[in-house]
Amino acid sequence: MWCVVRICGVEGVSVIDYPGRVASVLFLGGCNFRCPFCHNPELVLHPELQPNHDLADILAQIQRRKSLVDGAVVTGGEPLIHEEALLALLSRLRDAGLLVKLDTNGYEVETLRKVLSTGLVNFVAMDVKTSLGKYEAAAGRRLDAENIRDAIAAIVHAGVDREFRTTCVPGLVEADDVQSIASLLGPGEDYVLQQFRATSPMIDHAHATFKPHSADTLRSFAETVHPLVRSVTLRGE
Ligand code: SF4
Numbered sequence: 001m002w003c004v005v006r007i008c009g010v011e012g013v014s015v016i017d018y019p020g021r022v023a024s025v026l027f028l029g030g031c032n033f034r035c036p037f038c039h040n041p042e043l044v045l046h047p048e049l050q051p052n053h054d055l056a057d058i059l060a061q062i063q064r065r066k067s068l069v070d071g072a073v074v075t076g077g078e079p080l081i082h083e084e085a086l087l088a089l090l091s092r093l094r095d096a097g098l099l100v101k102l103d104t105n106g107y108e109v110e111t112l113r114k115v116l117s118t119g120l121v122n123f124v125a126m127d128v129k130t131s132l133g134k135y136e137a138a139a140g141r142r143l144d145a146e147n148i149r150d151a152i153a154a155i156v157h158a159g160v161d162r163e164f165r166t167t168c169v170p171g172l173v174e175a176d177d178v179q180s181i182a183s184l185l186g187p188g189e190d191y192v193l194q195q196f197r198a199t200s201p202m203i204d205h206a207h208a209t210f211k212p213h214s215a216d217t218l219r220s221f222a223e224t225v226h227p228l229v230r231s232v233t234l235r236g237e
Pocket of ligand 1: 038040
């Protein structure tokens with residue numbers, strides 16, 4: 001299948017992006033959200049100004065590292081906005097013998113269902129931004145938050161390896177929000193709480209001045225949600 005999706009960035013070897021695997025990471029441009037705390041404003045807002053890496057070259061490099069690299073992570077931006085072109089890319093990666101992980105915000109839930117039904121992804125990591133009532137503030141746009149509930153259900157139902165994660169942005173993500181998210185996930189799921197990093201640039205520059213939650217606060221969030229999910233992991237506290 002021909003692949004026309006623009007690959008704006010590549011990290012050849014990563015040991016942190018695909019749990020238990022050594023993976024190459026492919027960054028696709030563009031996103032359907034405008035999260036004020038987004039660390040990749042150029043990739044999200046101006047994908048046309050980013051590099052356009054050739055997939056054949058990327059696959060050749062992966063082939064040369066085959067004894068080391070056994071996975072590929074497709075991330076963004078938001079990969080699901082690329083629809084058929086994303087499917088073509090996933091197919092090429094699987095044909096290359098790689099295990100494939102998809103990072104997504106889940107909002108394009110019909111495309112997500114289509115991707116899951118193909119069996120082309122082995123692992124899905126979904127960013128759950130906050131509780132459904134605050135979702136528009138976290139995503140920076142009007143939206144139907146029921147898509148988020150549906151995306152979680154689709155991923156769980158598909159039975160793929162998965163991870164749900166939330167970046168704990170002060171104000172957008174507080175104790176009652178993580179509790180609400182954990183209730184959405186349910187007792188069979190692994191939940192990751194990530195520390196917010198106030199670094200520039202961000203889509204909303206004001207967020208670069210926010211003081212992150214303290215490590216104690218993140219630990220108290222973890223204690224709050226612990227009874228509601230299978231496991232809680234703190235990342236970057
Ligand atoms: S943080 Fe938000 S705006 Fe940035 S890439 Fe992720 S979903 Fe898109």
